[in-house]
Structures are given as structure tokens and as C-alpha cells.
Amino acid sequence: MDADDPAAVPGPASPNETAPDPIPLSALQHAVYCLRQAALIHLERMWAENRFTAEGHVLHIAADRPGHRRIKGVRRVSALPLASARLGIAGVADLVEFHAGNEAGSDIETAYPVEFKRGKAKLHRADEVQLCAQGLCLEEMTGAPVPEGALFYGETKRRGAVPFTPELRALTEETVAALREVFSTGVTPPPTPLISRCRACSLAELCRPKAVARPAAAFRRRMVETLSHESPAQP
Ligand code: SF4
Numbered sequence: 178m179d180a181d182d183p184a185a186v187p188g189p190a191s192p193n194e195t196a197p198d199p200i201p202l203s204a205l206q207h208a209v210y211c212l213r214q215a216a217l218i219h220l221e222r223m224w225a226e227n228r229f230t231a232e233g234h235v236l237h238i239a240a241d242r243p244g245h246r247r248i249k250g251v252r253r254v255s256a257l258p259l260a261s262a263r264l265g266i267a268g269v270a271d272l273v274e275f276h277a278g279n280e281a282g283s284d285i286e287t288a289y290p291v292e293f294k295r296g297k298a299k300l301h302r303a304d305e306v307q308l309c310a311q312g313l314c315l316e317e318m319t320g321a322p323v324p325e326g327a328l329f330y331g332e333t334k335r336r337g338a339v340p341f342t343p344e345l346r347a348l349t350e351e352t353v354a355a356l357r358e359v360f361s362t363g364v365t366p367p368p369t370p371l372i373s374r375c376r377a378c379s380l381a382e383l384c385r386p387k388a389v390a391r392p393a394a395a396f397r398r399r400m401v402e403t404l405s406h407e408s409p410a411q412p
Pocket residue numbers: 210211212213214215217367368369374375376378379380381382384385386
């Protein structure tokens with residue numbers, strides 16, 4: 178699912194429960210794009226469709242059908258439920274391939290998640306983080322390393338490998354922690370300072386980022402004016 182597409186299994190957010198519900202994998206992607214967007218969708222249950230989200234739905238209609246196939250010795254499982262108890266995340270992978278053997282030459286299958294996206298590869302890392310989270314779930318579920326996965330983009334019809342580097346793993350876990358904070362406090366963060374992202378965001382009308390940011394800016398301006406009147410220039 179795409180960053181502005183909340184249809185990817187938004188699980189209930191329960192800020193006051195002792196055992197919190199798992200964070201949906203799709204929320205990680207939303208959070209990397211904009212933490213406020215993730216909170217609006219998964220905490221406040223807001224949603225609005227635009228062209229980008231509609232295209233994402235169409236792409237996922239096929240990918241979301243559960244199924245097993247074997248192609249050239251690779252076992253392919255569609256719509257596979259995933260979870261990590263350690264991280265408290267859960268969701269459904271579009272496709273997980275299970276390749277025979279691994280780098281150490283053992284018989285253990287190596288899981289390889291593949292996520293389908295509309296459009297093309299993006300400058301931000303939202304898609305990579307969502308995919309890496311799938312890899313972390315698969316490592317916990319299979320007990321075997323998952324060194325990389327792939328993103329398939331509908332516009333370019335290309336599949337690119339994404340290595341799960343220590344840096345990407347750290348970013349993924351930081352994103353989980355940020356979301357956990359949002360869900361546990363129940364506080365929706367302020368708009369992203371990256372206003373170019375708001376133009377492609379289906380929630381822009383509901384979020385009203387400029388209107389939300391304006392009172393804070395006006396307050397800061399008033400404070401500066403007040404302080405400058407109260408503190409006459411020193412000789
Ligand atoms: S409109 Fe901008 S600030 Fe609001 S949710 Fe979308 S990206 Fe975030």
C-alpha cells in the first residue's frame with residue numbers, strides 16, 4: 178500500500194490498554210512519509226481517496242489474493258500474514274518468496290518479501306521501511322536471516338532489490354518507536370515541515386496543514402513582539 182493509502186489493514190489503536198494492539202505494517206510507511214498522516218489514519222481514523230490511493234487499490238486487488246505457487250523451484254506465497262512480537266507489529270505481505278538454501282548452503286529456505294507499489298521508486302524511504310519491517314517479521318517467524326526483499330513498481334513494471342542494511346533496520350525500528358509513542362499518548366503530531374509531501378497527500382483537506390501550523394507560527398510571532406517590547410535595547 179502507498180504512504181497515502183490507509184486501506185492496508187489499519188488495526189485499532191488502543192492508547193490505554195496495557196497490551197497494545199500490534200502496529201499495522203502499513204502505518205510504518207505512512208509514518209515515514211509523515212507521522213501526522215499515520216496518526217490521522219490509524220489513530221483518528223481519517224481517510225480520503227485521491228488518484229494515487231485509487232491506483233494503489235487497483236494494484237493490490239490482485240496482490241491481495243491468498244495463494245501458493247512454485248515457479249522454478251521458488252515457493253511463492255501471496256497475502257501472507259506477518260507479525261513480530263518483539264516489535265509489536267503485524268500485517269499482510271503482498272508476496273513472500275521462499276528460496277531453497279541460503280548463503281551458508283543449508284537446506285533452510287530463505288524468505289524474500291516482495292511488495293507491490295503504484296508509481297515508481299520514490300525519494301523518501303517509506304516503501305523500504307515497510308518492506309524491511311516485513312523482513313524483520315519473517316526473521317522472527319522463521320528463525321532464519323532475511324537479508325533482502327524487493328519492491329515492484331506498477332508504473333515502471335520493475336522490481337528492485339532492497340538490502341536490509343543495519344541502517345535501514347535501525348530506521349525501521351525507530352519508526353516503530355515513534356508510532357508506539359503516538360499510539361500510547363494518543364497525541365496527533367503537527368504537520369510535516371516537508372510541505373511538498375502535502376501536495377500528494379489524500380488527507381490534505383482533512384489535515385489542513387497550513388491552518389494547523391498557522392496558530393503556532395502566529396504565537397511565536399506574538400511572543401517575539403512581546404519580548405522585544407518588554408526588553409528595551411541596552412545602551
Ligand atoms: S497534509 Fe501534509 S501534514 Fe497533513 S497528513 Fe498529509 S503530508 Fe502530513
